[in-house]
Amino acid sequence: MATTSRGRRIPEATVARLPVYLRILMEQADAGTINLSSEELADFAGVNAAKVRKDLSYLGTYGVRGVGYEVGYLIYQVRRELGLTHDWPVVIVGAGNLGQALAGYGGFGQRGFPVAGIVDIDPAKIGTPIDGRPVRRLEDLPAIVRAAKVSIGVIATPATAAQDAADRLVAAGVTSILNFAPTVLTVPHAIIVRKVDLAVELQILGYYEQRRGSVAAPSLAAVPTGSRRGATA
Amino acid sequence: MATTSRGRRIPEATVARLPVYLRILMEQADAGTINLSSEELADFAGVNAAKVRKDLSYLGTYGVRGVGYEVGYLIYQVRRELGLTHDWPVVIVGAGNLGQALAGYGGFGQRGFPVAGIVDIDPAKIGTPIDGRPVRRLEDLPAIVRAAKVSIGVIATPATAAQDAADRLVAAGVTSILNFAPTVLTVPHAIIVRKVDLAVELQILGYYEQRRGSVAAPSLAAVPTGSRRGATA
DNA sequence: GATTGTGAAAGCGTTCACAGCC
DNA sequence: GGCTGTGAACGCTTTCACAATC
Numbered sequence: 244m245a246t247t248s249r250g251r252r253i254p255e256a257t258v259a260r261l262p263v264y265l266r267i268l269m270e271q272a273d274a275g276t277i278n279l280s281s282e283e284l285a286d287f288a289g290v291n292a293a294k295v296r297k298d299l300s301y302l303g304t305y306g307v308r309g310v311g312y313e314v315g316y317l318i319y320q321v322r323r324e325l326g327l328t329h330d331w332p333v334v335i336v337g338a339g340n341l342g343q344a345l346a347g348y349g350g351f352g353q354r355g356f357p358v359a360g361i362v363d364i365d366p367a368k369i370g371t372p373i374d375g376r377p378v379r380r381l382e383d384l385p386a387i388v389r390a391a392k393v394s395i396g397v398i399a400t401p402a403t404a405a406q407d408a409a410d411r412l413v414a415a416g417v418t419s420i421l422n423f424a425p426t427v428l429t430v431p432h433a434i435i436v437r438k439v440d441l442a443v444e445l446q447i448l449g450y451y452e453q454r455r456g457s458v459a460a461p462s463l464a465a466v467p468t469g470s471r472r473g474a475t476a
Numbered sequence: 477m478a479t480t481s482r483g484r485r486i487p488e489a490t491v492a493r494l495p496v497y498l499r500i501l502m503e504q505a506d507a508g509t510i511n512l513s514s515e516e517l518a519d520f521a522g523v524n525a526a527k528v529r530k531d532l533s534y535l536g537t538y539g540v541r542g543v544g545y546e547v548g549y550l551i552y553q554v555r556r557e558l559g560l561t562h563d564w565p566v567v568i569v570g571a572g573n574l575g576q577a578l579a580g581y582g583g584f585g586q587r588g589f590p591v592a593g594i595v596d597i598d599p600a601k602i603g604t605p606i607d608g609r610p611v612r613r614l615e616d617l618p619a620i621v622r623a624a625k626v627s628i629g630v631i632a633t634p635a636t637a638a639q640d641a642a643d644r645l646v647a648a649g650v651t652s653i654l655n656f657a658p659t660v661l662t663v664p665h666a667i668i669v670r671k672v673d674l675a676v677e678l679q680i681l682g683y684y685e686q687r688r689g690s691v692a693a694p695s696l697a698a699v700p701t702g703s704r705r706g707a708t709a
Numbered sequence: 710g711a712t713t714g715t716g717a718a719a720g721c722g723t724t725c726a727c728a729g730c731c
Numbered sequence: 732g733g734c735t736g737t738g739a740a741c742g743c744t745t746t747c748a749c750a751a752t753c
Contacts, residue, residue, distance in 0.1 A: 256744060262679040266658060280712065289660040292712095293746055300714055308713045308752040325679055326686025333678065344577035345674065350658065354675040355682070394685050395678065418688065419681040425499060425583065427522040435684050437677055441578065442587040444670055445566065445628065446495040446558055448652040449588070450486075451668050452627050453559025455651070489722060513734065525734095526724055533736055541735045542731040713752075720745070730735080 253324070257298045263288050264295070265321045272314050280311035332359035332391040334417070336408040337400035338368045338378040341423055345399055347374045359391035364404065381411065388415040395419045402426040409436075486557070490531045496521050497528070498554045505547050513544035565592035565624040567650070568632055569641040571601045571611040574656055575632035580607045592624035597637065614644065621648040628652045635659045642669075 253261075267287045271279055281299070285292040299305065299312070302324050306312045322328060333356050335342050345351070346361045361373060364381045371378045379387065387393065396412035398405050398420060405424035412420060419435040422428055425443070428436055486494075500520045504512055514532070518525040532538065532545070535557050539545045555561060566589050568575050578584070579594045594606060597614045604611045612620065620626065629645035631638050631653060638657035645653060652668040655661055658676070661669055 254744070258680055258683050259676070261683075262673070262676040263660075265679075282712085287660065291746075293748095294744090296713065297715080297745080304714070306713050309711045310753070311712065324683070326682045327679070331678070331682045331685065340577035340580045344573035347573045348674070350675050351678065354679070356675065356678045395681050419685050421677055421681060427496075427520065435681060437681055439672060439674070439677060440495070441581070441672070442583050442589065443492070443495040444654055444672060445564070445584065445589045446498075446560070446587065447491055448628050448654060448668060448670055449559045449564045450491050450494075450557070452564065452652050487722070515734085524724075526726095527722090529735060530723080530737080537736070539735050540731065541729070542733045544734070711753085713750105715750095716748095718745105718747075720743105722743080723741080725740075726738095728735105728737090731733085 251301065253301045257301055258325075260288070260290070260294075260298055261321055261325055264298070265318065265325065265327075268314055268318045268321065272318060276314050278311045279314055279317075281306070284312070327355045330355050330357055331395055332357050332393050333395045333397055333421075334359050334384065334387050334391075334393045334412075335361040335397045335399055336363075336381070336384070336412065337361075337398065337404070338363035338365075338371065338373065339399065339401070342397075342399035343373050345397060345423075356395070359393050360387040362387070384411055385415040388412075388417060393417060395421065398422045398424050398428075400424055484534060486534045490534055491558075493521070493523070493527075493531055494554055494558055497531070498551065498558065498560075501547055501551045501554065505551060509547050511544045512547055512550075514539070517545070560588045563588050563590055564628055565590050565626050566628045566630055566654075567592050567617065567620050567624075567626045567645075568594040568630045569596075569614070569617070569645065570594075570631065570633035570637070571596035571598075571604065571606065572632065572634070575630075576606050578630060578632055578656075589628070592626050593620040595620070617644055618648040621645075621650060626650060628654065631655045631657050631661075633657055 264284060267284060281295040282292040285295045302320055305317055305320055335346055335358060338361050342361055346358050351358060360379055362379045362381050362384055368378050369380055394417060396417040398408045400408050402424045405422065405426045406428060409420060409428045409430055413430055413434055422436060422438045425440050430436060497517060500517060514528040515525040518528045535553055538550055538553055568579055568591060571594050575594055579591050584591060593612055595612045595614045595617055601611050602613055627650060629650040631641045633641050635657045638659045639661060642653060642661045642663055646663055646667055655669055655671045658673050663669060
């Protein structure tokens with residue numbers, strides 16, 4: 244019962260778009276833009292204006308009719324809603340190609356998700372410096388989670404090791420998992436899991452590529468989610 | 477108007493799940509399983525049985541009442557529907573951490589998407605061997621696309637270079653793009669774009685983590701898409 | 710005049726529940 | 732008896748369209 248805006252239930256589809264709006268708003272702020280209309284924001288995000296307005300209306304009524312949204316204020320509100328007023332340290336399990344790439348990818352830290360540590364089960368990899376910090380032993384996971392108060396774990400292991408990684412993350416106290424391994428994880432009910440499967444994304448593209456040839460005129464219909472706009476900018 | 481099953485329109489949500497079913501079916505085939513019920517397949521995929529049956533019903537009526545689905549036959553049908561009866565070579569633009577990880581990740585080639593080449597604009601990176609083959613010049617893109625008949629391009633550049641990468645891919649003849657850069661691409665209407673934004677995935681997890689503390693009892697409600705099951709298996 | 714905020718309508722996707730079939 | 736295939740119901744998401752407001 245705090246006096247904050249928490250407790251509003253925001254649709255999942257909207258939650259998934261807020262980070263995109265936030266990135267655009269921050270780019271616009273850097274460029275010196277003061278106000279932005281729903282239509283301009285929509286164009287940058289590759290969606291339509293009604294969707295932007297409906298999405299933002301779930302956060303509160305932060306726009307001004309006839310004017311638009313004040314960029315700085317909206318950034319503040321979106322960040323607050325997304326819980327980005329503080330950092331969320333993450334721990335990465337698996338120091339193979341992908342784990343190293345994720346650990347070295349500056350975008351995480353910049354966007355509020357600093358890498359508290361990266362661990363691997365392979366003794367040969369322990370100590371290898373990645374982006375300045377050494378790969379640590381899988382056994383150190385609980386200590387890393389405790390020390391940095393990590394609540395989000397990233398699994399970048401082969402499929403065969405992913406369930407074990409998940410079990411260890413949960414045992415260490417992590418409550419959300421981003422899984423890059425091509426496997427469905429079994430975790431306790433309260434743990435939130437999101438999955439990114441790179442090969443699945445390609446297979447979806449493959450499906451639409453294939454249909455392109457065999458169906459009469461699919462050019463605009465049957466397009467997957469995500470960004471797509473005519474070359475109008 | 478061929479006599480194949482093409483032309484059926486399969487919902488996008490179903491298309492996104494077919495690759496998951498396919499992976500499970502192939503694992504089951506390897507394990508020697510002959511038949512699988514919708515409920516068993518659903519358990520492995522972390523969805524419910526009605527969804528599996530409805531999804532598979534879009535492909536045709538390949539199950540047997542009272543028995544289930546014959547694994548080998550269903551694999552054949554799903555692969556055919558997804559266009560996986562032949563390989564789809566891909567070209568990767570950007571040989572940074574992520575591009576190298578993607579090129580070195582065996583999962584692509586194994587699942588029908590061999591890497592025809594990886595290019596970069598940075599002269600210092602040209603020639604560096606990745607997974608046995610050298611990074612090539614950005615200018616070689618058209619030649620690679622032509623030689624390997626590539627129709628899918630993967631963008632693994634920084635955000636600032638992504639639009640240029642997309643323009644070059646389109647000019648080279650690529651018709652589908654998987655974009656890992658945190659930017660909305662502007663492409664001609666006929667080009668299919670899918671986006672994977674790693675930081676966005678973390679921000680979504682952050683949102684649900686944050687709500688976990690501030691709302692009364694969100695433990696099971698408000699859970700994002702994707703795999704999630706109780707530890708029952 | 711411009712642009713938001715939002716009910717209402719339309720469109721999708723999921724789940725139910727059961728007839729049909731082996 | 733067991734399991735699929737599917738119409739119907741439900742719920743979520745998108746889009747429309749316009750009154751409210753600056």
